[in-house]
Amino acid sequence: MKKAIFVMGVSGCGKSTIGNLLAKELDIPFFDGDDYHPEANIKKMSSGQALNDNDRQGWLEALNLLAVKQIKESSCVIVCSALKQKYRTILSDTIEDKTEWIHLTGTFNQIFERVNSRADHFMPSALLKSQFDTLENPETAITIDISLTPEEIIKKIKHELMNTSEFGLFGLGVMGKSLCRNLANNGFKISMFNRHVDGIEVDVAKNFKAQYSELSQAQAFDDISEFVNSLQQPRRIMLMVNAGKTIDYVIEDLLPHLSENDIIIDGGNSNYKKTKERYDYLKAKGIRFIGTGVSGGEEGALKGPSIMPSGDKDAYDKVAPFLETISAKDKNGLPCCTYVGPEGSGQFIKMVHNGVEYVEMQLLAEVSTILEALGQNPDGISQTLESWKNSANSYLLEITTSIFKKKEGNDWLVNKILDKAGNKGTGNWTTIASAELGVPSTLISSALFSRYISFYKEERLQLSELIETENTSELNITTNAVLEAYQFARIINHYQGFKLISEASIKFEWNLNLSEIARIWTNGCIIRSTLMEELVSIFKETTNILTNTELIEQVKQLKPSAKKVVSQCLLNDLTTPALSEAIQFLNGITTKYASANVIQAQRDYFGAHTYLRLDDPSGKPHHTNWV
Template identity: 50%
Template sequence: MSSKKSDFGVFGLGVMGSSISLNIADKGYELSVYNRADSGEEEVVKNFISANADRPNIKGFTDLKLFIDSMARPRKILIMIKAGPAVDLVLNSLIPMLSEGDIIIDGGNSHYLNTKRRFDLAQSQGIEFIGAGISGGEEGARKGPSIMPGGRKESYAYVSEILEAIAAKDDFGKTCCTYIGPDGSGHFIKMVHNGIEYVEMQLLAELYGLMSKRMTNDEIAAVFESWNKGKLSSYLLEITILILRKKEGSSYLIDMILDKAGNKGTGSWSSKAAFDLGIPNTMMSAAVFARYISSFKEVRENMSKLVRTDSNMEQELNISILEKSYEFARLVNHQQGFKLMQQASESYGWNLDFSEIARIWSNGCIIKSHLMNILYKEFQTKEDLFEMETVNKALVKGESATREILMTALRSRFSLHCFSAAYHYWVDMTTERLPANLIQAQRDFFGAHTYQRIDAPESDFYHTKW
């Protein structure tokens, strides 16, 4: 074990913490790691250190004071623990033991408003606090995640070297870690990343469900594989191909997995943020609700006995139509996700750089895709996906394909939550007059909420005695 003071500390040796620790150690930094030694967890640090005995630059601790004393100042500590109250508990014990100017990075999926609150608390005690979204799962953390740090730019300067060294690299060799903006912006961006992730996953689940009516798992995987060679390629598509082909003995594992989707909350946080900011993020909420609906397995089982569930699909699926529709829905998903970040940037004065966000999402993270590279370039001159010519053309072309897919699904009694949310959003966003005039009339009728008129200036509000 090295006697040098450590360059960095990692608090929490769970899935993410242990992988990111090895990543940091591989880059040659002196590292201290800590995990609590509560009942059942006594061996975590010991096991980690003995499994990595060939890395003398890692020192393990279960004593918080020794962990803190082992680091060079200003100390830089990444906490990689379960999001929620545990983070407050850890900060309450950690902060009083630190010295002015030390830096805590919360790398978990914390809610951005909690990050803002914790930032203020840490600052009030002379401690720097960075809320860094980290994406890439276990493999990304080990080999190079995408990192989204938010906080004071001055404090980021102290940790940028290490964070940028461990992050993934984009197609141009640049690091997939960039300073995002003040207070909770890094965690906000990670939350939206996860919202987009929920939709990308749900779209693939809907395609798989629909295609399963006429195709085997291997046939679906073969179609996805051909798509993954071109502009639709993405990490989630890639892992879906592997999942569909995975066998346990002679059975496909996917066929044995219970159809109840779990969640840890970031998708619903994204949807709530969209509601609060007034952004129609219809696909994210559809994806969250689709997971919730799936969790009512018992109800579904019982109800399925009451209705005719014969949902055979008469017609062949047209793969090229499916492909166009998938492209269409993914574009709408990204449009909605980036719109949400734009609104947050404006409302909170974060001055976010969307080209940079797309760039750091082009590798290392769960939603990395070919599309992210396109968006990285497009956002250098455009502010909205609808303004991007190639995107617009694909959306116009994809509309009729999506309509066809939706009609096929309706006829086969199969729900496409996210595809239909994408379709209706696009149709409404490209329709000059919507029936919202009736909503306004109703509001005025029962609540004197007033309405505007098409034959008068928008600044004028009217009330009628209906």
């Protein structure tokens, strides 16, 4: 990758000498920043006046433009004191991921003596001291002690530039491998690590590297110390290992090898509460932590996933060039990766993403059951789903269409798959979070429990013999009615999912941007869809999609079909829990006076829990002796 290499430090540290030598060694252009001062700055300095930040602004911007223009052709070396972080921010604007900082350091006495030993040169100690006082040490730089000889300095810089990686990936499962290839394909120098287990996991990283040409510049390790030391500081290490205790074990293994301000990114499906605990734990040790949801599966990780980082905002800024580059892009070319918010908010919305995903999958499974009951074979189901793409397209609809086409021999493969659905726990966590926050995410829990029911295969077989289902009539519905019921339920699903995110944002004071969350879910992730694209603009106006005029009209138009489909399925003993719950939920959320008054009376009867009265606006609790 072409880079702008800035050599920085206080006056007298030898920037120009080292910069020139380095450029010659690397055979790339050299530029001295002092040559780019405007005439006004030169006159001011000539009169003995020091430049202020306003004077430097245009000069720094000119050097940034020089760097931007130069690295389109080749790497370059630019010498500039760049003592303050805000100067370095201007210099690296838009090219942060293509910028390398070389910081030449020495003691005050060392540099003062060196400068004043030069012929016809004397620097007042006050001027040099002011530079030391101004200096803000960069967090991201190759730091070089000027006590070394110029030859040793160049050798050390070259070694650091050539042999250290920009980004580390820990864990080479399916997702980890795909992310490595994605990073490498985007020109990043990476280090890859996978544990060594005798006879089970041996040379995993090295063998993986040998498989793909794009990994030729990557470094492969099965030794943690060597892996960590291969990375530029502050180190950026992304963990792609199983959620739970494994994350904690890996963190403990890494800690002895890390330095202050190194960054750990958890890219697994971790529980958002654990993410906050790890953030606080590592902060106390000077290590930065980012909890990151990653969606898209193996293909998304390789070609561009949706990425949901949260936690340390300053740390995110250091890894943003990597994550945003490898992420999917929305229809406007913007990365489907954004800083979500503090603590474990990124892991929370990934959890909810998976909950919504459970429902979207369940709805398509229920739809296929209905279409089969209408007499369609898998090819017919595939054709019907294909015809829905114009009005209800989504990634899951597309893959389900493909699934029903796939044959193995003379039969469709889907007919040979055991009807027991697995899960990795995120649907469970979403349901628990909904209960803890008091949010009725009823479709997510319905989809989750449908998977649980499916797992009782043997009991289902037994009970199907004991309690026979009867199809007493034919389904009196059209495929268009099934489509409209499906569209109706999807709107309710997305309402519930984003409602859960909204309530969590309020409860935890995360200040989440629902429109931006919807935007990064428009590509790369499993629940991307045309509906999600519509929600991006809707959430700019409201946090409740059922208050949007257009969606209200859609719900009104679609509800009659949803009611008919669900009622027909009930009469014919077809299992459609998610479609049914969508109707029940809407009925409940739009009921002006619910049956909860009876429940509250019952609670007061047996437990003296009290109740409020409609005819008492004071809000005073009442209790009745019901006997």
